[in-house]
Amino acid sequence: MTQAARTRPAPIPDAANEDAREAGYAHAGTDQGEPARGEPAEAPHYDLIELLFFAYRDFVADPDRILAEYGFGRAHHRVLHFVDRHPGLTIAELLDILRITKQSLNRVLKELIEQGYIAQRTGTSDRRHRLLTCTPEGRALAQRLAGVQGERVRRALAEAGPALRDPASRFLLAMIEPGERAGVSRLIAGGDPARGDPAPEATP
């Protein structure tokens, strides 16, 4: 057993310390402190804020376990995922999606290439470009990872109601920076990340 899981067995602490809540600078529950007379300035949606934290925490835990088998991390996952979803992606496009520096990207990308999960080709119309694609191994891993995440989503919708799919999507999209939403929508719709048009089906 690792140290991350402490000595205590229960997933939720079980110490029944009745006095633990004699808070000093206390406040609790629904009272949110008046911000400035006049405007009640509604309280933050603490429920959604925290649900997003916990949901994301569990959402990435599944892939993390698989990635550990390969000696990879989350950074590798993101690269593999978007390259799998968008074969022919360039470095610049990937940088734009991931919002990290090219040095950070290069480190993990180099490993994925060296270990045969991603392949590079030189662009033909612009030979400066490096077009990234997954090898069969990379594709298999990417799909295994998407599999466990998709399974969590599938189960969530099955349990909470398939009707939630659309509202959940719309909420999450609205949580994205307004200026980015169009690009993200195109990307998710399978569109070319570089342009506005739909995905040109891979030429066979």
Add this chain to the structure above:
Amino acid sequence: MTQAARTRPAPIPDAANEDAREAGYAHAGTDQGEPARGEPAEAPHYDLIELLFFAYRDFVADPDRILAEYGFGRAHHRVLHFVDRHPGLTIAELLDILRITKQSLNRVLKELIEQGYIAQRTGTSDRRHRLLTCTPEGRALAQRLAGVQGERVRRALAEAGPALRDPASRFLLAMIEPGERAGVSRLIAGGDPARGDPAPEATP
């Protein structure tokens, strides 16, 4: 300008490389490859998977900017947030919420205490416990951080429809590991993280 934002100005790449999609191990869009005859084994919900990634990315970007002013990071934010929400929280409870090691927690917690954002008291019924509370400064910072995240949520609901609040909550809750949901629900409802009952209002 930093290196993270590359030379190219556009948020979405603008190179019109028409040939970029002559993929090698190509696949695209909706075809998901047959998994094993018999069961069609529905494709993963790539839309929700990716929306979660992008939404979370922007969701944490707001606090990150504020935290940088104080020389703090995301780890400090999480600690501050849950201590603010649950005054009198113990170390063990916090470890259980955050799912990190005590060493990791201790590093950031020590900084928050030394710099006067969080205060510690010894438990009275169990003097081994350290009951954590925010100082006024800690509370102010915690609320400023919750403010920007709450504002994003508020705007999302205003734009995509207030009716989404409940469906979004239910979806996110369902995305959480089943065994954890009850505890998370209690926590969010303002309940004592250690027990099953509602929050004992802070004794004045």
Add this chain to the structure above:
DNA sequence: CATTTATGTCAGTCTTGTTGACATATCTCA
């Protein structure tokens, strides 16, 4: 009094992000 529990701490490692500087190949435009 022995053991367990809650917490603190030292020391080292890993992943993944950052900055700054510089190199190379290729494309574009005047």
Add this chain to the structure above:
DNA sequence: TGAGATATGTCAACAAGACTGACATAAATG
């Protein structure tokens, strides 16, 4: 054609935040 801009690659250093293992102390508990 040649000057610049663009796309990529790379070296070196650094920081945050996670991890591991080991050990120390105080307090509760039987």
